[in-house]
Amino acid sequence: MPRETLEKKSGQGAAGELLLGLGITAFAVFVIVESLRMPQRGHLGVLMSPGFVPLFTGIVLLFLSIFLNLRAIRSGAHRQVRQWLREVFAQEENRRFLFILAFMALYVVVLLGRINFIAATLIFHGLIFIYLKVGSIFRIALWTLVATFFVSFLLPKAFEMPVP
Numbered sequence: 232m233p234r235e236t237l238e239k240k241s242g243q244g245a246a247g248e249l250l251l252g253l254g255i256t257a258f259a260v261f262v263i264v265e266s267l268r269m270p271q272r273g274h275l276g277v278l279m280s281p282g283f284v285p286l287f288t289g290i291v292l293l294f295l296s297i298f299l300n301l302r303a304i305r306s307g308a309h310r311q312v313r314q315w316l317r318e319v320f321a322q323e324e325n326r327r328f329l330f331i332l333a334f335m336a337l338y339v340v341v342l343l344g345r346i347n348f349i350a351a352t353l354i355f356h357g358l359i360f361i362y363l364k365v366g367s368i369f370r371i372a373l374w375t376l377v378a379t380f381f382v383s384f385l386l387p388k389a390f391e392m393p394v395p
Contacts, residue, residue, distance in 0.1 A: 245308035246315035252299035259296055262289035334358050348395045353379045 269282030
């Protein structure tokens, strides 16, 4: 391979590494904060809490992601991020995956726990089916209701699992 192709490929790989490292850093910080919010009982505080193992895991992830980020930055990843993102978003499959991932994050992080479970599930399925264009508005409404009924009533009943 020509040298420019190798440099471009390694720079884009480093950009992906940097973005992955930043995502892992954000997740590690989230795990650390949430584990510290868990109840602490006993005279040893956090060492006796159920959040000790997640706290330790979050700290290890944080340090490893910092090393990954520094290595990516040293290899010039920050100069390639914009180009890498353009190439990722240029592909329809990647955009579709990212939109569905965003809908799932909206469902789990924003809707669940703030509004009724059935309403949150209905909104989630409606958004997914509208985005995927499963048919006419009637078909979208029908499949949204069927999927919501399945997730909210049939699955919990069949597997005796509680829903939020």
